[in-house]
Amino acid sequence: MNAIRHDFRSDTVTRPSPGMRAAMAEAEVGDDVFGDDPTVKLLEQRMAGLLGKDAALFVPSGTMSNLLGLMSHCGRGDEYIAGQKAHLYVNEAGGAAVLGSIQPQPIAHQADGTLALAEIEAAIKPDDSHYARTRVIALENTFGGRALPLAYMHAVADIAERHGLGMHLDGARAFNACTALDIDIGTLAARFDTVSICLSKGLGAPVGSVLVGRADLIASARRTRKMLGGGLRQAGVLAAAGLYALEHNVARLADDHRRARQLAEGLARHGALSVSMPDTNIIWVDSAPELAHGLSVYLAEHGVGVTGGYGQKQRWVTHLDIGDEDVTAALAVVDGYFASGRAPS
Incomplete structure (x- = not known):
């Protein structure tokens, strides 16, 4: 072969470009577990600002970012609703169930990659001790490369709001979705409580994702990141790659x-x-x-x-x-x- x-x-x-490597080599660093890494802080602030959210958390992978998002919304015995072929349901080793004791409620995808609104609403459990408690609806955009329309995401968010549920977005390729839909990332993220953004896919960074969202949820995720072994030390060398990607690799x-x-x-x-x-x-x-x-x-x-x-x-x-x-x-x-x-x- x-x-x-x-x-x-x-x-x-993708491999880091010479410019990205230079940014990594020159990054100012500190111990991020102590909150001392200025480059990590800058990346988190930049991402929170771009998405119009309170806070952000730099993590090693999109799998960890999605897991932290779900665990910030849910406790043991709670439930999340997601697509039958969603990455966080199919391709993340069952982490939400294994590590978070969170039950998935999968919904079949329509031909265009969406989940039928009526099926989402029908899957929400009543307040009954026989059922897991539905806590959050998770969407993925892009899904298999398809950009889910903004109006659809708003319609799902309306359902969540009616039922007092959270909204999580697996936005591993959210910037691709924004490019296809001709909207900015803040508009895409507006109705979600937590959003996972991958830096190592289309944006070309070697490592890392960022979980962005409401302050209390990100604070919970930061604590859980430590439990999962995701606390990083001089992580500014990696965060610098993410900052370079945001500056040079989105357009x-x-x-x-x-x-x-x-x-x-x-x-x-x-x-x-x-x-x-x-x-x-x-x-x-x-x-x-x-x-x-x-x-x-x-x-x-x-x-x-x-x-x-x-x-x-x-x-x-x-x-x-x-x-x-x-x-x-x-x-x-x-x-x-x-x-x-x-x-x-």
């Missing part, structure tokens, strides 16, 4: 979206591939199982990395380390596969 030269597996594979997300559209249109030239036209930087490609396997093998042989493991689907992701030349090269490899005679007829 050849080395990966054109890496579309995820936007987590350029539109380039990732443009390249994803170009890539999707090129893949869709092949009738055997069913290609979802992307809202943001994630493309889903569906095909017959034998074709999906053969194409994945051929791509790997020719140095193109994609992610499988989604049944018959491949996931292609554009990011700041993917240029126009990578898109052109990858499409040439796909064209070569179909011209080679190796594709099942």
Whole structure:
């Protein structure tokens, strides 16, 4: 198998740019467990200000950020509502249940990635000792690369408000959603009590997420972060990468979206591939199982990395380390596969 030269597996594979590395090397640091790291403080203040929230907490990962968000809303025996395919339900090792004793209530996704409003409301439990207590509704935006509309998020928040529930946003790629929806991050976050923002996906930082929200919830999350082993010492070297990303890597997300559209249109030239036209930087490609396997093998042989493991689907992701030349090269490899005679007829 050849080395990966054109890496579309995820936007987590990016490497710090020279400018980001310089910012990390020059960062002023202190012991963040004592509250002494000025760069971490600056990142947290910057994120809280951008989202229009009281406070923020820098953490090692999006998985920890989502877990802290849920645990700040919920106690043992409480419940959160989320999508059946939501990352915090499916892909985070059941942490909310295992570590927080929080019961998930999954809701099936609609074709557009939303959860039906009536199904959300029907899933909210009455105040009855037979049931777990519903405490929070968790949305994900983007979801599988789809940007959920602002009006939809407001409609879910209206349900939460009627029932006295909290709202949590898994906004791992929230800046991608803002780019697609042409809104600012404060507008996206306005109706949520807690928001998790990942710095190491489309924004290109090597490590870290930030949980942003109401002061009491962030204070609770800070305490729980310590219990989970997430207290960091001279973390300013990492926070500096996040600050650099916010300054330099948000506006350029539109380039990732443009390249994803170009890539999707090129893949869709092949009738055997069913290609979802992307809202943001994630493309889903569906095909017959034998074709999906053969194409994945051929791509790997020719140095193109994609992610499988989604049944018959491949996931292609554009990011700041993917240029126009990578898109052109990858499409040439796909064209070569179909011209080679190796594709099942």
